[in-house]
Amino acid sequence: MKIIKSATLNEIEAKEVSVEATFTKGLPSFTIVGLATNSIQESKDRVKSSLLTNEYKFPPKKITINLAPSEIKKAGSHFDLPIALLVSLYEDKVNFDEYHIFGELSLNGDIKDSYSIFPIILSLVKQGKIKNVLVCEKSAKKISKIPNIKIYSVRNLLEAIDFFKGKEKDKYLYKKEKFEYEKINVNGKDFYFTNDYKLDFKDIRGQENAKKAALIAASGNHNIILEGSPGVGKSMLVKRLPFIMTPMSIDEILEIAKLQALQLKEPDFKPIRTIRSPHNTSTKASIVGGxxxxxxxxxxxxxxxxxxxxxxxxxxxxxLREPLEDYSLLVSRANSKVLYETKFLFVAAMNPCPCGNLLSVSNNCRCNELEIKRYKNRLSEPFLDRIDLYVIMNDTSVDSKSTITSQEIRRQVLNAFKMQMLRGQKNLNGKLSDDEITKYCILDSETKEVLEKARINLNLSFRSINKILKVSRTIADLEECTNIQKRHLLESLSYRRR
Structure with a gap:
């Protein structure tokens, strides 16, 4: 029996799969077992065609391919290449032990990429289960961004066969590609960003308070709600947030690329944070996951x-309460439980009332008090307690001017980011744990007195106090202050919902 190592996606993580093959006497047949889906069953025809068109005889034996372990459901066309190699080299003494092999076969034997290969290999690298991989050139180009892995690329089945039968394997070694973006180095680690501002804050007139809140939110990854009448610039401001966010580590860039591949999109590997904006008519399953x-x-x-x-x-x-609090989400399904990371920046926009004109200076509000109360009560106190910044955006005058650009905001974000990383933080201020808050959010005696008075007068919960401290820490970082001072705390309190 011969074995080739491959893998399959189980939800969002990869599970190793051993592709086993036996060739026994009996009526010629070709069977794939081991909970293989239709995409794998169809590989029998692709493998046969690839071998026959390249002048390889299909063995006149009873061929059984087993995908182990059998209790895991397998899917994906990337099992084509391992199966074809097992069949074509069944009489040769070949050692496949050092390699994981992935690739879809075309009918003429060319090897193609599939969307699942990148997330599978990335997951295996994080698990420490893969060192050498054999894929096609297109797959190699994508996974070349992944560190700590040796990549060999082949164009077709004949080259894959030559790779294992020949001795010069280094000629198939794929050269790693580097990220060609702006970067900063903090504590020996590179963080990448781009100076491409497709949407710029210079287009927003006025709204200085909202811009400062956006700066704080981007610098510390703080959840924010923007309230204002239609047309004041809420959505306009949010759409510009991704371009001023903190720089990204290689791990974050690869994680976003993995999520793009899981959506059947080509990963772009750009150091720009994604923005997901589901419609308010979306189902719970589409938001939370089903x-x-x-x-x-x-x-x-x-x-x-x-x-x-x-x-x-x-x-x-x-x-949203669990992912906003624990930065993870456990989704239970019929036969499994999946834990997703949810370290995102939550941003929301809302009108002040059902008609939207409550804060408008030019339009009259058509809502009565009961309608406004019902509208506001759709947001519970436990949910609002998880929001760091609550900003009211009023109408702007025609004389209002733009005062700052995205590039200037990004410069401040980078400085605040460096402050956080140089302190040895693993997470940005908005995602600090209780122990980390105690360690990094240091107050002097006068500032502590102000916080205690605010706690009594505003009836603040323990969670609210932590939110205030984390926002204060980011405001202090923007001013490059080592400790939180009274003015930082007072500014943080001004962003609490009233």
Whole structure:
């Protein structure tokens, strides 16, 4: 029996699969077992065609391919190449032990990429289960961004056969590609960003308070809600957030690329954080995750934007409480439980009332007090307690001017980011744990007195106090202050919901 190592996706993580083959006497047949889906069963015809068109005889034996372990459901066309190699080299003494092999075969024997290969290999590298991989050139180009892995690339089945039968394997070694983007180095680690501002804050007139809040949110990854009448610039501001966010580590860039591949998209490997903006009519399963990965999980390392927040169903809004608090989401399914990371920046926009004109200086509000109260009550106190910044955006005058560009904001974000990383933080301020808050959010005696008075007068919960401290820490970082001072705390308190 011969064995080739490969893998399959189990939800969002990879599981190693051993592709086993036996060739026995009996009526010629070709069988694949081991909970293989139709995409794998169809590989029998692709493998046969690839071998026959390249002048290889198909063995006149009873061929059984087993995908072990058998209790895991397998899917994907990338099992074509391992199966074809087992069949074509069944009489040769070949050692496949050192390699994981992936690739879809065309009918003429060319090897093609598939969307699942990149997330599978990335997951295996994180698990420490893979060192050498054999794939096609297109797959190699994508996975060349992954560190700590040796990549060999072949164009077709004949080259793959030559790779194992020949002695010069280094000629198939793929050269790693580097990230060609702007970067900063902090504590010996590279963080990447781009100076391409497709949407710029210079287009927003006025709204200085909202811009400062956006700067704080981007610098510390703080959750934020923007409230204002239609047309004041809420969505306009949010769409510019991804271009000023903190720089990204290689791990974050690869994680976003993995999520793109899981959506059957080509990864772009750009150091720009993604923004997910589901519509308020979306189902709970599409947001949280059901049979497929949800918007909450797809927003990891990026931004999750809820426009018209009160119009989302209460069940969806309340379902956000766990990922906003624990930065993870456990989704239970019939036969499995999947834990997703949810370290995203949550941003929401809402009107002040159902008609939207409550704060308008030019239009009259048509809502009565009961309608406004019902509208506001769609957001529960436990949910709002998980919001760091609550900003009211008023109408701007025609004389209002733009005062700052995205490039200037990004410069401040980078400085604040360096402050956080040089302190030895693993997470940005907005995602600090209780122990980390005690360690990094240091107050002097006068500032502590102000916080205690605020706690009593505003009836602040323990969670609210931690939110205030984390926002204060980011404001201090923007001013490059080592400790939180009174003015930083007072500014942080000004962003609490009233």
């Amino acid at each position: 049979t497929n990965i949800g918007e909450i999980s797809l927003a990891n390392s990026g931004i999750l934007f809820f426009d018209e927040l009160p119009h989302f169903s209460s069940s969806i809004i309340e379902a």
